[in-house]
Amino acid sequence: AAEEGFDIEDVEGAIEEAGHGPLPVLAVVGRPNVGKSTLVNRIIGRREAVVEDKPGVTRDRVTYEAEWAGRRFKVVDTGGWEQDVLGIDASVAAQAEFAIEAADAVVFVVDATVGATDTDEAVVKLLRRAGKPVVLAANKVDGPSGEADAAMLWSLGLGEPFPVSALHGRGTGDLLDEVLKALPEAPAQTFGNAVGGPRRIALIGRPNVGKSSLLNKVAGEERVVVNELAGTTRDPVDELIELGGTTWKFVDTAGIRKRVHLQEGADYYASLRTAAAVEKAEVAVVLIDTSESISVQDQRIITMAVEAGRALVIAYNKWDTLDEERRYYLEREIDTEMQQVSWAPRVNVSARTGRHMEKLVPAIETALAGWETRVPTGRLNAFLGELVAAHPHPIRGGKQPRILFGTQAGTKPPRFVLFASGFLEHGYRRFVERRLREEFGFEGTPIHISVRVRE
Numbered sequence: 001a002a003e004e005g006f007d008i009e010d011v012e013g014a015i016e017e018a019g020h021g022p023l024p025v026l027a028v029v030g031r032p033n034v035g036k037s038t039l040v041n042r043i044i045g046r047r048e049a050v051v052e053d054k055p056g057v058t059r060d061r062v063t064y065e066a067e068w069a070g071r072r073f074k075v076v077d078t079g080g081w082e083q084d085v086l087g088i089d090a091s092v093a094a095q096a097e098f099a100i101e102a103a104d105a106v107v108f109v110v111d112a113t114v115g116a117t118d119t120d121e122a123v124v125k126l127l128r129r130a131g132k133p134v135v136l137a138a139n140k141v142d143g144p145s146g147e148a149d150a151a152m153l154w155s156l157g158l159g160e161p162f163p164v165s166a167l168h169g170r171g172t173g174d175l176l177d178e179v180l181k182a183l184p185e186a187p188a189q190t191f192g193n194a195v196g197g198p199r200r201i202a203l204i205g206r207p208n209v210g211k212s213s214l215l216n217k218v219a220g221e222e223r224v225v226v227n228e229l230a231g232t233t234r235d236p237v238d239e240l241i242e243l244g245g246t247t248w249k250f251v252d253t254a255g256i257r258k259r260v261h262l263q264e265g266a267d268y269y270a271s272l273r274t275a276a277a278v279e280k281a282e283v284a285v286v287l288i289d290t291s292e293s294i295s296v297q298d299q300r301i302i303t304m305a306v307e308a309g310r311a312l313v314i315a316y317n318k319w320d321t322l323d324e325e326r327r328y329y330l331e332r333e334i335d336t337e338m339q340q341v342s343w344a345p346r347v348n349v350s351a352r353t354g355r356h357m358e359k360l361v362p363a364i365e366t367a368l369a370g371w372e373t374r375v376p377t378g379r380l381n382a383f384l385g386e387l388v389a390a391h392p393h394p395i396r397g398g399k400q401p402r403i404l405f406g407t408q409a410g411t412k413p414p415r416f417v418l419f420a421s422g423f424l425e426h427g428y429r430r431f432v433e434r435r436l437r438e439e440f441g442f443e444g445t446p447i448h449i450s451v452r453v454r455e
């Protein structure tokens with residue numbers, strides 16, 4: 001490496017940085033208007049989380065990456081909740097429950113200028129039951145005079161209240177220091193039962209695509225429809241199902257079961273549920289309803305799984321409804337709308353008739369195998385050497401950037417670091433990714449490529 005102009009420490013640092021596994025998850029929960037979204041913005045250091053939160057405008061994005069004191073983690077923002085879907089207490093509880101379920105640690109935000117309310121007390125109960133580490137943020141303490149209000153929140157029994165002003169930033173550094181103490185290095189969800197435990201599948205998709213039907217079909221039994229309000233009981237949320245001689249864990253299946261009160265206007269709830277399931281899973285099976293056109297919402301759900309770095313299978317459901325004409329147009333839609341995930345294994349199924357159910361498990365296994373693939377450094381560099389010789393980067397400004405060497409820094413999903421003599425254009429990076437896929441497979445997995453340029 002040294003003769004190529006890279007310092008060995010730079011190389012090791014880059015590999016370590018690129019090789020990080022799944023990040024631990026922090027959930028920010030609390031009543032509406034206590035300042036959750038404002039705090040999330042502070043934590044992620046960007047202004048994009050809250051985009052003019054008009055009532056009724058739903059947001060799809062609920063997870064963000066953050067970094068504090070050199071540690072990276074994910075933040076789940078629950079601030080976009082629509083209160084009118086359920087009663088206020090039930091909605092806060094349901095929202096908190098989902099977020100807590102997916103999280104490794106929780107920041108519970110209370111408005112110190114209001115003090116602890118009954119709803120706050122209800123969330124405290126949930127937090128106790130969940131047993132996750134909690135950091136209590138006493139928000140809207142904009143100046144020293146508010147510190148006394150914050151101290152009142154010791155009464156919640158969650159330990160020390162951290163007085164903060166999410167709006168002005170006061171105290172948020174101390175809060176984040178505490179958050180880092182509470183967060184594990186790696187997410188328990190992902191590593192906790194990685195060895196020998198059942199593989200974790202998230203079955204996701206728009207409402208009515210057939211998730212619960214498919215789950216019932218593969219489980220070989222009709223499942224009881226759960227009618228009670230979200231959050232009023234604690235169902236076991238994960239389901240162990242034996243398929244093809246192997247036990248799989250379908251995560252967050254309670255969210256798949258019908259909740260009659262949550263049909264319309266619950267988009268945000270659906271997004272949060274999807275994000276929670278994806279965080280807990282290793283592989284996402286995204287269901288598409290082929291009786292309708294592929295929608296932006298379908299694509300957002302796929303993007304969520306890809307951005308979370310999960311293995312991906314796409315199941316085209318309701319195949320029984322297709323006539324020849326619709327099928328023709330469907331294939332064209334898939335070619336155009338699904339091009340960016342053309343690497344994902346595809347199964348054409350019907351949860352109603354059971355068509356091709358037996359193809360689901362092999363597709364999931366293929367995706368997980370791709371997700372875990374590790375390319376030895378020697379093979380990778382032989383491949384890169386040939387690629388660079390056969391397809392050099394275009395000359396720019398009289399210079400020709402070259403890939404000098406590379407290594408795979410991690411798996412689940414595969415992460416590569418390429419070391420180059422100059423900036424590699426987007427199109428060339430895409431080309432390298434395509435060739436990597438052609439050479440090494442990576443079916444069913446996103447791959448990350450980061451490029452280090454010699455100074």
Ligand code: GDP
Pocket residue numbers: 030031032033034035036037038039053078079080139140141142164165166167168
């Ligand atoms: P959420 O519903 O819990 O996500 O709350 P928001 O983040 O949307 O904040 C609700 C309102 O409280 C907004 O008007 C914010 O500007 C305000 N707010 C949030 N944090 C603070 C704070 O630290 N101090 C003050 N004074 N206002 C705040």
Ligand code: GDP
Pocket residue numbers: 205206207208209210211212213214256317318319320321349350351352353
């Ligand atoms: P979920 O909201 O994604 O869980 O969807 P459901 O499983 O509740 O299914 C929504 C509707 O689609 C129900 O009326 C199902 O009977 C129907 N459905 C599900 N799968 C299929 C399928 O493969 N073919 C047909 N024709 N209908 C289906």
